Amino acid sequence: MTVAQLLNNLDVKLLSGKDGLNKKISGFYIGDMLSWVMAKAEEGQAWITIQTNINVVAVGVMTDISCIIIAEDAEVDPDTLKKAEEEGIPILQTSLSAYHIAIKCASVDIHE
């Protein structure tokens, strides 16, 4: 499944990073402590977080994750969106909590 397909399956908005919509999703990861995510997130995973400062894009680039899903409509800094656009890392946003995003993600088949 690509980020674009996930976008169609979940009730989320695309805020930035459309160049990365073709990235393949290998799984999901939830976390708000950046160093922890750096250590644990795996390539291709969609990262669910409430962190929205510009450093989330850097973490995304370093770990080769497929996209960032912002939970609970946390407001995203304009700098973050600009950087995500430059780096081609899709930023998605939803009103759902990380827990409810995870439940929805569990019901989609990422291998399709």
Added chain:
Amino acid sequence: MITIQRSYVVGKNDFTKAGEVSSNIKKIMKQVGVKPEIIRRVSVAAYETEMNIIIHSYGGTIEFMITPEYIKLVACDRGPGIKNIELAMKKGYSTAPQNVRELGFGAGMGLPNIKRCSDEFSIESEYESHTKLILVFKQSM
């Protein structure tokens, strides 16, 4: 693969530029065809190192070198130095201030992450002077 060398200046509290040096290092590694597994380890270590300088130091430099045999990162800052290196190396221990923690830093995973990612790790710090990190990543298999 030819030898490439870069030197970067990293400023104190420069959060908005955060990740610029490590992004640049990652791009160079991709361009010269470093193995993805090594790119990831060097990128994570470089980012943590860059953020450590931004969060904890008065500013410093990161030097980056690629040779056919290894990749090397040398980070040196102008202080204030680490009081207790053993504690700083412990997972979960952090001296990051509250405003930085709100940005998602301060998990106390920075130095342990750096050590885990590198093949050779050395840290030298003198309180009220400097901290120097030398990281080596082997390329040959």
